[in-house]
Amino acid sequence: MHFMADGMMARSAIERGTDWLAKGGLRPTRQRVALAALLVGDGRDRHVTAESLFAAAGQSNDKVSLATVYNTLRAFCEAGLMQEVVVDGARSYFDTRVDNHPHFYWEDTADLFDAPADQLEISRIPELPPGAELSRVDVVIRLKRT
Template identity: 50%
Template sequence: MNADPIPTHPPDAAPRRSVSELLADAGLRPTRQRLALGELLFGEGGDRHVTAERLYEEALAADLSVSLATVYNALHQFTQAGLLREIAVDGERVYFDTNTADHHHFLLEDDGELYDIDGANISVSDLPRPPDGLRVARIDVVVRLRRA
């Protein structure tokens, strides 16, 4: 009697796509550097918030030969292709989020970590009407926290 194979993913979840498939589906050529940085960003499958500097440090630790400029370029290309969401929390820090669904963030100011807030948990009302010819693309709420 043959046992059923053990599933590699929950029955209601789609199998994880490879980084090369993600890039191809987003219209990006899978260069060596994009693939390597994509593995760092998407390889674990969980949602992440990273700065360019943090991803650069991870790339160096993984013995990847990339410059900080290459990391910035790849992050901006991934964002333009819809694979990442850019979150500017102040004039100096920009995070890139692998979770592109509608949601907001807690920012722990003590250490600069971002945590997701489900989009349904925040209500924004009474927005001013945008100027003619423009529309609201997205609303980002960042709730700043400090340890008590």
């Protein structure tokens, strides 16, 4: 993240965050801009949990509640700015990269990161039930250390 000496975010991060919100048609409230700047302010894609984003906001002097972080992440997903990656029933990550791509998940450290999409081949999926259309296929490749 880009921060100034007093802990405030650099102007370019705020501008990137504001532009990102506009792409999703979201009103740029103070809290949304602060969280968006943390997520996309450096121009890189990232995977966050609500708790990790809450902690980052606290370190940058942007005071938001954990409930606000959860609600804001949900709004970002609904606006198409992020996608939720559910690793198990109790843990969700939020990904700023919204194209279809697989993920690696380290079970021991709970780290999630992008896997090379060009190396994944899905040759066939089961026939869909009547009246259904494919929304997306999520691929999480779970890793453990040897």
